[in-house]
Amino acid sequence: MATVAQPIERQNYLNANYGWKSWLLTTDHKRIALLYLISITFMFFVGGFFATMIRLELLTPAGDLMTSDTYNKMFSMHGIVMVFFFLVPSIPATLGNFLIPMMLGAKDLAFPRINLLSWYIYMVSAVLMIYVIITGGVDTGWTFYAPFSTTYSNTNVVLAGIAIFINGFSSILTGLNFIVTTHRMRAPGMTWNRMPLFVWSHYATSVIQVLGTPVIAITVLLVAIERIWHVGIFDPKVGGDPVLFQHLFWFYSHPAVYIMILPSMAVMSEVITCFSRKRIFGYQFVALASIAIAVLGFLVWAHHLFVAGISAYAALVFSLLSYFVAVPSAIKVFNWTATMYKGQISYATPMLYAFGFIGLFTMGGLTGLFLAALGIDVHVTDTYFVIAHFHFIMVGGAVMAYLSGIHFWWPKITGRMYPEAWGKIAAGLVFIGFNLTFLPQFILGYVGMPRRYHAYSGEFQVLNVLSTAGASILAVGYLLPLVYLLWSLRYGELAGNNPWNAVGLEWMTSSPPPTFNFEETPVVTWEAYQYDDVPQEVPVGR
Amino acid sequence: MWQNVPLWPERASSFANNVDALYVFLLVTTGFFALLVFVLVAVFAIKYRQKPGGVATQIEGSLALEATWTLIPFGIFMLMFVWGASVYLNEAQPPKNAMDIFVVGKQWMWKLQHPEGVREINQLHVPVGRDVRLTMISQDVIHSFYVPAFRIKQDVLPGRYTTIWFHAIKTGTYHLFCAEYCGTNHSGMIGSIVVMEPNEYAAWLSSGASEGGMAMDGQKLFSELGCSSCHRSDTQGRGPNLAGVYGKQVMLDTGSTVVADDNYIRDSIINPGSKVVSGFKPIMPTFSGLVSEDQLMALIAYVKSLSQPQQSAQQAAAGPGQVPAASNTGNEKVQ
Numbered sequence: 001m002a003t004v005a006q007p008i009e010r011q012n013y014l015n016a017n018y019g020w021k022s023w024l025l026t027t028d029h030k031r032i033a034l035l036y037l038i039s040i041t042f043m044f045f046v047g048g049f050f051a052t053m054i055r056l057e058l059l060t061p062a063g064d065l066m067t068s069d070t071y072n073k074m075f076s077m078h079g080i081v082m083v084f085f086f087l088v089p090s091i092p093a094t095l096g097n098f099l100i101p102m103m104l105g106a107k108d109l110a111f112p113r114i115n116l117l118s119w120y121i122y123m124v125s126a127v128l129m130i131y132v133i134i135t136g137g138v139d140t141g142w143t144f145y146a147p148f149s150t151t152y153s154n155t156n157v158v159l160a161g162i163a164i165f166i167n168g169f170s171s172i173l174t175g176l177n178f179i180v181t182t183h184r185m186r187a188p189g190m191t192w193n194r195m196p197l198f199v200w201s202h203y204a205t206s207v208i209q210v211l212g213t214p215v216i217a218i219t220v221l222l223v224a225i226e227r228i229w230h231v232g233i234f235d236p237k238v239g240g241d242p243v244l245f246q247h248l249f250w251f252y253s254h255p256a257v258y259i260m261i262l263p264s265m266a267v268m269s270e271v272i273t274c275f276s277r278k279r280i281f282g283y284q285f286v287a288l289a290s291i292a293i294a295v296l297g298f299l300v301w302a303h304h305l306f307v308a309g310i311s312a313y314a315a316l317v318f319s320l321l322s323y324f325v326a327v328p329s330a331i332k333v334f335n336w337t338a339t340m341y342k343g344q345i346s347y348a349t350p351m352l353y354a355f356g357f358i359g360l361f362t363m364g365g366l367t368g369l370f371l372a373a374l375g376i377d378v379h380v381t382d383t384y385f386v387i388a389h390f391h392f393i394m395v396g397g398a399v400m401a402y403l404s405g406i407h408f409w410w411p412k413i414t415g416r417m418y419p420e421a422w423g424k425i426a427a428g429l430v431f432i433g434f435n436l437t438f439l440p441q442f443i444l445g446y447v448g449m450p451r452r453y454h455a456y457s458g459e460f461q462v463l464n465v466l467s468t469a470g471a472s473i474l475a476v477g478y479l480l481p482l483v484y485l486l487w488s489l490r491y492g493e494l495a496g497n498n499p500w501n502a503v504g505l506e507w508m509t510s511s512p513p514p515t516f517n518f519e520e521t522p523v524v525t526w527e528a529y530q531y532d533d534v535p536q537e538v539p540v541g542r
Numbered sequence: 543m544w545q546n547v548p549l550w551p552e553r554a555s556s557f558a559n560n561v562d563a564l565y566v567f568l569l570v571t572t573g574f575f576a577l578l579v580f581v582l583v584a585v586f587a588i589k590y591r592q593k594p595g596g597v598a599t600q601i602e603g604s605l606a607l608e609a610t611w612t613l614i615p616f617g618i619f620m621l622m623f624v625w626g627a628s629v630y631l632n633e634a635q636p637p638k639n640a641m642d643i644f645v646v647g648k649q650w651m652w653k654l655q656h657p658e659g660v661r662e663i664n665q666l667h668v669p670v671g672r673d674v675r676l677t678m679i680s681q682d683v684i685h686s687f688y689v690p691a692f693r694i695k696q697d698v699l700p701g702r703y704t705t706i707w708f709h710a711i712k713t714g715t716y717h718l719f720c721a722e723y724c725g726t727n728h729s730g731m732i733g734s735i736v737v738m739e740p741n742e743y744a745a746w747l748s749s750g751a752s753e754g755g756m757a758m759d760g761q762k763l764f765s766e767l768g769c770s771s772c773h774r775s776d777t778q779g780r781g782p783n784l785a786g787v788y789g790k791q792v793m794l795d796t797g798s799t800v801v802a803d804d805n806y807i808r809d810s811i812i813n814p815g816s817k818v819v820s821g822f823k824p825i826m827p828t829f830s831g832l833v834s835e836d837q838l839m840a841l842i843a844y845v846k847s848l849s850q851p852q853q854s855a856q857q858a859a860a861g862p863g864q865v866p867a868a869s870n871t872g873n874e875k876v877q
Contacts, residue, residue, distance in 0.1 A: 151683075153725070241701075285603065307696050323619040331612055337582050341586055372623070374626045375626045378694065379690070446550065447551050457717065459546060
């Protein structure tokens with residue numbers, strides 16, 4: 001039908017049918033990925049607005065731009081929106097959703113309707129969260145520590161908790177879908193050892209999502225129960241234990257860090273191999289490192305509690321386990337670096353982001369070693385050192401990788417190229433802005449500036465000004481892609497099926513792909529990353 | 543501009559040098575590895591940049607290299623773990639003869655009390671060169687007692703005492719921050735630690751010590767609240783005789799034993815039915831809501847004084863000059 005309307009253009013998933021219904025009732029994983037992309041992009045800029053307000057307030061030591069209550073809401077909602085509504089779904093729900101069936105040679109995910117359901121659940125929770133924001137927000141921090149959240153906060157904690165509770169199901173369903181798809185939907189010949197590392201990493205992510213998310217869901221529900229009916233769970237005044245909350249919260253929220261970073265590692269393995277024209281160095285080690293991170297990630301949660309009143313023995317055990325989990329991350333960084341050795345490296349935008357990722361993720365990981373050291377953690381926990389550390393992982397790592405992946409697969413998703421020069425400028429701005437924002441915060445933290453401070457002592461000002469200056473550069477770096485990617489939808493060069501001369505099944509079909517991905521189901525007889533079989537030059541992006 | 547940008551907080555406690563030494567070690571080792579990765583990435587990116595007609599050399603991997611970059615970092619991590627743990631363990635256990643300070647955190651202020659009875663708000667005066675142990679509790683939400691110059695931090699919980707200690711090595715005034723987000727005025731829950739020469743401290747203490755000491759406050763409360771009618775000091779009444787109990791093992795009616803420490807005594811006042819001493823009936827009413835955290839601390843100080851030689855409670859109130867010595871000997875005899 002659509003081909004009649006546009007006889008010149010080949011039929012693809014975008015023009016297969018038209019109208020709101022064809023999008024809102026779609027079961028096509030690629031369309032659902034775009035629905036997610038639009039939703040999380042919106043939430044990213046909502047969270048970014050709160051970050052902007054935080055940085056503006058911290059320009060001066062006095063708390064003069066807004067009241068303390070408003071400031072407390074700003075950082076709370078920045079954290080809640082960015083973690084639950086952007087970072088957790090970011091790469092899996094967009095790129096993962098779009099690419100995993102194609103990388104495996106499948107027509108769709110195992111449960112296309114459940115995939116759509118997960119987006120609707122996400123939207124319900126996001127709308128609820130927006131409602132909470134508009135009607136006054138919450139001031140508990142994204143960590144919801146009891147008994148502040150259960151007894152003392154005067155904001156709408158219950159509704160925010162319900163939003164996060166609902167949001168969790170969308171995450172669980174996506175993870176479930178990926179696990180089943182990976183087991184059951186692989187094309188003939190696509191053995192586990194031939195799967196792209198993108199899929200391995202998402203598989204590990206999905207396992208965490210399915211096992212970990214129910215714990216945060218029940219934890220926020222318990223907060224709501226205590227708040228509404230005063231059942232003594234966390235507040236000692238009614239017989240509860242506030243440290244219990246922290247154990248439950250971090251039992252999910254530490255593995256959640258790996259939910260956010262493993263998909264970035266997934267993107268890296270694809271981008272670095274493509275722009276080095278190399279097979280990945282140590283395929284099995286990189287694949288198993290993902291699994292190791294997923295497993296060990298569940299055993300380190302109490303390193304957030306070193307000064308919270310746990311025993312010295314517990315602290316020793318969790319410090320030791322935290323060092324274990326650092327090993328597989330180190331393995332990955334070394335393997336990516338080795339992959340570049342004797343390659344044919346080109347510097348298109350996705351690769352620039354990948355360079356940035358390796359540097360910033362390495363910094364983020366290495367500063368994690370400081371926090372795992374008990375003697376240091378006592379001093380720097382709950383200071384800006386921690387803020388800097390996790391932003392290096394979450395923004396320097398996860399967001400850089402997300403942008404890398406968006407640029408890398410943009411021609412596949414839309415059929416058009418983004419403007420390369422603008423891409424490079426934005427990548428540069430993001431890298432410079434990021435470092436200027438967060439490097440000073442390591443020093444701030446070691447000097448002793450606590451996190452979540454509305455007003456601060458004068459000696460911290462210079463570093464805070466630097467940080468705010470960096471944040472303004474970072475903001476430009478994030479707004480630019482929004483503009484030029486939208487522009488490219490109409491004006492971008494036609495990309496062709498495989499502009500990067502990349503290997504991987506997703507590049508063997510047309511751009512944008514047809515609704516069922518492949519004209520006929522591919523039969524795989526080769527390993528991933530066979531870059532000796534393709535031209536050694538990347539024709540675009542120089 | 544840059545002279546106003548400190549890279550370290552002052553090193554004003556005996557822990558500070560240990561923590562900073564570990565910090566420098568971590569900076570050097572992680573700096574080395576960061577530099578290694580950056581340089582390799584940069585060198586590879588330039589040296590192996592795409593050239594017309596160039597062909598990438600495909601390499602499958604190398605078990606030897608994988609083993610190298612698994613085991614060497616692992617070894618270094620273990621060194622970091624052991625060093626970090628040793629610094630921490632050194633801080634974990636307060637010395638037995640430390641002088642006591644009692645801290646109550648509430649939204650949004652610190653209330654601090656010296657055993658001699660002197661109370662302070664958002665400010666703590668301590669002598670240089672002495673071990674000081676803080677016993678802390680919150681009246682409402684979780685707070686965290688953080689002194690960057692001492693490199694110490696400990697969450698202050700509602701419903702349970704936590705302790706922390708330090709040994710100041712340098713006189714001066716240092717930041718006290720609340721490090722655990724506690725609501726509206728969290729960033730205003732700040733204060734200072736004033737470290738003084740011992741003789742100045744003694745003078746400061748005597749100028750403020752007119753209230754009779756915490757143990758005597760506790761003793762007064764003990765009779766006002768009617769505790770003394772059951773917890774008799776001459777004989778076993780309906781409740782256990784509390785003389786000599788503090789810090790000792792106590793047999794419960796369940797057959798298990800607990801140490802009668804600060805937390806146990808507090809629980810026994812707030813929630814008396816939960817851990818009843820063997821041989822007694824659970825007849826004590828709860829005092830939850832009737833006594834404040836400050837009063838609980840005073841009661842505990844009194845119970846503690848019952849385990850010290852008879853005169854020490856009076857001595858504690860007598861004069862700041864002898865105070866440290868008196869509480870020292872008392873403690874040593876108990877333990």
